[in-house]
Amino acid sequence: MTEERTTADQLLSIPADDFVAELGSVISRLSFVHEMETSGALYLPFREPPPPPSPYPAAFYSAEEWLRNKRDQLLEAIVIEFDYGAKRNRYANQSSAKLVQDLAKAIKPVCDLPYQLDPLLVATMLVKIGLDEFCAGYDPLTSDSQNWSLEKALGYDRLKANELTHKARALVRAGRWKRAVPLLESALRFCPLHFIALNDLTDIYARYYPKCDKGLEYGRKLFRQAELSGHMEPEVLDTIGWAGFRHGGKINIVEDVLKRAEMSIRNGESGYITIGYHLMAVLAAQEKYSDARRLFEKFSKLPATTTIDSESLHAAKQLRNTFPEMPQIR
Numbered sequence: 135m136t137e138e139r140t141t142a143d144q145l146l147s148i149p150a151d152d153f154v155a156e157l158g159s160v161i162s163r164l165s166f167v168h169e170m171e172t173s174g175a176l177y178l179p180f181r182e183p184p185p186p187p188s189p190y191p192a193a194f195y196s197a198e199e200w201l202r203n204k205r206d207q208l209l210e211a212i213v214i215e216f217d218y219g220a221k222r223n224r225y226a227n228q229s230s231a232k233l234v235q236d237l238a239k240a241i242k243p244v245c246d247l248p249y250q251l252d253p254l255l256v257a258t259m260l261v262k263i264g265l266d267e268f269c270a271g272y273d274p275l276t277s278d279s280q281n282w283s284l285e286k287a288l289g290y291d292r293l294k295a296n297e298l299t300h301k302a303r304a305l306v307r308a309g310r311w312k313r314a315v316p317l318l319e320s321a322l323r324f325c326p327l328h329f330i331a332l333n334d335l336t337d338i339y340a341r342y343y344p345k346c347d348k349g350l351e352y353g354r355k356l357f358r359q360a361e362l363s364g365h366m367e368p369e370v371l372d373t374i375g376w377a378g379f380r381h382g383g384k385i386n387i388v389e390d391v392l393k394r395a396e397m398s399i400r401n402g403e404s405g406y407i408t409i410g411y412h413l414m415a416v417l418a419a420q421e422k423y424s425d426a427r428r429l430f431e432k433f434s435k436l437p438a439t440t441t442i443d444s445e446s447l448h449a450a451k452q453l454r455n456t457f458p459e460m461p462q463i464r
Contacts, residue, residue, distance in 0.1 A: 141254060142230075142231035142232075142234040142235055142254065142258065143229075143231045145234070145254065145255070145258040146230050146231060146234065146258060146261070146262070149326075150262045150263065150288060150326075152358075153258065153259060153262055154197050154259070154284070154288070154327065155197075155327065155358070155359065155362050157197045157255055157256070157259050158196040158197035158198075158200075158362070159196070159362045160251070160252075160255065161196045161197060161200045161251065197259070197284060198283070198284035198285075200251075201259075201268075201284060202284075204244055205268075207244045208241055208244055208256075208260075208268075209268075209269060211240050211241045211243070211244055212237070212240065212241065212260075212265065212268075212269060213269060215240055216236070216237065216240035216241075218237075218265060218269065222265075230261055233257075233261055234254065234257045234258050234261050235254075235257075237257040237260065237261065237265075238253040238254045238256070238257035239253070241253050241256060241257060241260075263284065263287040263288055264287060267286070267287040268287060285325070290324060290325045290326075290327075291324045291325065292324075292325050292328075294321075294324045294325075295321040295322070295324040295325035295328045295331065296321075296328075298317045298318070298320050298321040298324070298331070299317070299318065299321045299328060299330050299331045299334070301314075301317055302314035302315075302317040302318045302321070302331070302334060303330075303334065305317070306334065306338070306442075307440065307441060308441070309441045311338050311341075311342065314334070314338065315335070315338060318331045318334055318335045318338075319335065322335070327359070329356075329359055329363065329365060332352060332355055332356050332359065333356055333369070333370060333373050335352050336349065336352040336353045336355075336356045336373050336374070336377050337373045337376070337377070339352055339353075339377070340353065340373065340376045340377035340379075340380040340381065341376070341380075344380040344381065345380070345381060345382060346381065349377065349380070349381055350377070350381040352377070353373075353374060353377035353378065353381060356370070356373065356374060356377070357374050360374065366394075367398075368395045368396075368398045368399035368405065368409060369395075369405055371391050371392070371394050371395035371398070372392065372395040372405070372408065372409045372412060374391055375388050375389075375391035375392035375395060375412065375413075375416075376392070376412045378391065379392075379412070379415070379416050379419075385416065385419065385420060388416055389413070389416050389417070389420070392409065392412055392413040392416055393413060395409050395412075395413075396409050396410060396413050396429075401432065401433070401436075402436055404439050404440055404443065405440075405442075405443065406433060406436065406443075407433045407436055407438055407443040407446050407447050407450075408442055408443050408446040410429055410430075410432060410433035410446075410450070411433070411446040411447070411449060411450040411453075412446075413429060414426045414429045414430055414450055414453065414454075415450075415453060417429065418453060418456075418457065423457050423458065426454075426457070427454075427457065430450060430454050433447075433450070434447070434450065434451070434454075
């Protein structure tokens with residue numbers, strides 16, 4: 135087996151939604167470098183991407199935008215030069231890796247400008263979402279590139295996912311989190327990149343199902359999407375940090391993430407009590423009782439305005455009662 139074939143097989147083994155995010159992040163980085171180079175910049179300063187429109191990561195939009203803008207050129211290469219319509223049945227009896235390899239050669243000129251994007255990545259993406267969907271009948275002359283949608287090609291239903299997530303959040307706020315779980319999991323089936331549903335599932339599993347492989351997997355996906363999208367709000371950092379702690383992550387990294395969350399939210403704001411309790415628990419687990427006491431004093435007198443903050447305040451008071459007494463100063 136050739137190295138090219140092995141690479142194609144490896145790429146094809148990645149789940150479609152993860153691959154969309156990965157391709158999008160590559161495009162985002164390359165487009166930024168291209169922008170800086172063409173503007174005459176001598177160096178690339180660190181820049182955080184702006185928060186994308188909820189619920190999708192920025193990478194999703196980058197991938198769709200690139201594919202839509204390049205669609206007419208890709209269609210010409212696929213339909214006319216590659217002649218996919220005539221070869222379709224033949225490739226149906228071969229491995230997908232073979233189709234990816236041959237397609238990559240055909241679309242390489244399209245991928246070279248302006249970013250020199252790896253054609254094997256793009257070919258894998260097209261095969262994963264379905265060449266039939268992308269080509270829309272193999273007619274590049276009448277198909278409108280603006281009508282093509284990546285979420286449609288992937289079989290996603292963003293509006294349905296939003297609806298399910300909205301219902302689930304109402305249940306969580308009412309303390310009925312068990313009924314919210316299947317709704318959130320359904321939302322991810324309709325839209326695997328739904329950031330809010332993934333965040334809420336990660337939070338529920340961290341809160342109520344510690345040391346759980348499924349919860350750990352949700353946490354990893356959330357961390358990855360947060361990195362790709364720039365979603366680093368206090369609530370997201372808190373969810374990631376608490377999930378890491380509850381599922382056995384490295385305690386020093388967990389503490390750092392939760393400290394960032396605590397410092398980026400206003401004292402007294404909804405959610406502050408919960409973030410404070412989570413950080414307090416991590417400090418106590420490392421026997422940093424002085425720091426934990428000081429943090430407890432900051433939020434323990436605040437009013438709990440949500441069910442989750444109320445539960446967190448109660449848990450924090452119970453945890454505080456387990457601390458060893460400070461030695462008397464004489």
